Amino acid sequence: MLLANKYFSRAKKGKKPLVIADTERQGSQQRISINFRETEQTHLILGVTGYSLFHPLKCAFELLGIILGGNGSSRLFTTVRGENGLAYDIRTHNHLFTNRGELATYAGVNHSNVEKTIRAITKEYKKTAAGEITAEELECAKEYVLGRMSRFLEGSSSLAIFFGLKKLFSEPNQTPEEEMEAMKRVSLKDLQLVAQDIFKKEKFRLVVLGPHKGARQLEKLLIS
8 A cells, every 4th residue: 555655646636437326327227128139048137236345235245146146056056057957057246336236147048948047036036135045155155255365365466456456446445354354244134134125126137138029028027
């Protein structure tokens, strides 16, 4: 941080960019976007608006994404791909920005499995909102994230990226160890608070790419 201040303190300050609130962005979005393509399989993304880099529950938000579809032992990978064979590929990602965030699940599926896959994803979203998350799932997600962070921060260049991004985005000056401790403190109650907040059917947004037309039937799946 001292070196960053030394070399960049003379940089001229620009105008503060316009920040659009989450609620404004959410309200302006259409629920479903279908992009017609003659593809071999259908690609879909089902997601919701989430939390920003500065939200007090951002760690719980990140862990929720891991539990749902962040690795090969996640809920959606196990149920949608492993048990039911609905998807060739399925994974959930969290993206945290300065003014908002998002949690989205991608799936590559056979054309005939689109509706079944959407139902399966929304079912898991709703189950987490109902509090159906176990202590074992939470601990496994923490181990996964902490292990990934430890590996990433082994090199000096990775540490430079870590501190540089915090300075760039004006995040609190946490050390890697403090950030890991914050992740360890996440509770099941925190996860449920996040899930109840973001997984409301009016917040669901769906994008489909494949040989499909008409969004009415798919929209029914989101609001049912």
